[in-house]
Amino acid sequence: MKLRISDKWLxxxxxxxxxxxxxxxxxxxxxxYTAVTLAFIQAKFPGTLFQAQLAFRAETIKVQYAMxxxxxTFGAYITAQIIDYAWIFGLMxxxxxxxxxxxxxxxxxGWRNLALSLAVIAPAIASADAFENLVSFFMLAxxxxxPNWLAPVYSSLAxxxxxxxxxxxxxxVVELIALLATRFGRRSNP
Numbered sequence: 001m002k003l004r005i006s007d008k009w010l011x012x013x014x015x016x017x018x019x020x021x022x023x024x025x026x027x028x029x030x031x032x033y034t035a036v037t038l039a040f041i042q043a044k045f046p047g048t049l050f051q052a053q054l055a056f057r058a059e060t061i062k063v064q065y066a067m068x069x070x071x072x073t074f075g076a077y078i079t080a081q082i083i084d085y086a087w088i089f090g091l092m093x094x095x096x097x098x099x100x101x102x103x104x105x106x107x108x109x110g111w112r113n114l115a116l117s118l119a120v121i122a123p124a125i126a127s128a129d130a131f132e133n134l135v136s137f138f139m140l141a142x143x144x145x146x147p148n149w150l151a152p153v154y155s156s157l158a159x160x161x162x163x164x165x166x167x168x169x170x171x172x173v174v175e176l177i178a179l180l181a182t183r184f185g186r187r188s189n190p
Contacts, residue, residue, distance in 0.1 A: 004117040009100050018104065022097035029090030036087050039080035043073045053132070053158035058148035065143035078140055081133050088126045088133070095122035095168065102175050108182045115175060122172075125164040132157035 013021075045052055046067040055061050068074040096119050103115035135154040139146040 002117075003120055004113065005100070005119045007116070009116065009119070010104055010112075015104065018097060018100055022094065022101055025090050025093030025097055027090075029087060029094050032083065032085075032087030032090045036080050036084045039076060039083050043068060043077035043080055044071055045073075045077060054155050054162075056152050056155040058146070058151035061139065061151050061154075062144055062146075065140075069143065074143065081136055081140065084133055085130070088129050091129075092123040092126040095119075095125065095172075098122075098172065099175075102179055106175075106179050106182065108178070111175065111178050111182065118171065118175070122168055125161065125168045128157055128161040128164055132161055 040049065046064055052064065055064070065074065068077050099115045099119035099122055103112045103119065106112040106115060132154060135150060135157060139150050139154060
């Protein structure tokens with residue numbers, strides 16, 4: 001089974017439409033990221049984003065939640081989790097349309113097929129974030145009484161998200177370098 005989008009994406013919709021969708025998705029991702037970052041700052045979370053997501057221990061997370069409740073910013077933290085879905089959706093669309101644009105620009109069939117495959121696979125990075133947030137909502141519903149086993153599930157999804165992010169960005173950089181190499185290599189060889 002070959003996991004990739006159809007070759008029809010190489011010609012339809014128009015280049016202008018793909019460009020506009022890519023720009024729009026980048027804007028949505030940027031606005032979503034900025035909004036969630038500001039909401040996280042407003043919540044005055046006791047620690048860093050990594051400490052929030054990679055605690056793995058229910059006791060640690062419950063202490064963090066208790067501090068948010070004590071300082072009266074627990075609601076702002078919940079708002080940050082909700083706003084995060086704008087960032088997630090923008091990221092999913094950006095990854096999809098970036099790979100479509102790369103596939104369209106790439107003349108090398110191997111690299112083009114890789115980009116068409118990654119247009120399907122890459123949004124999984126953002127879906128790990130969506131599932132992580134979903135688990136967090138179960139924990140946030142009962143900040144001091146959620147089942148302890150949810151903490152390692154939540155942090156594992158966060159670790160998967162961060163790992164995929166590093167891999168995904170690295171692959172995107174390699175694809176862009178390959179695109180430039182095939183474009184300039186073709187021009188320098190008459």
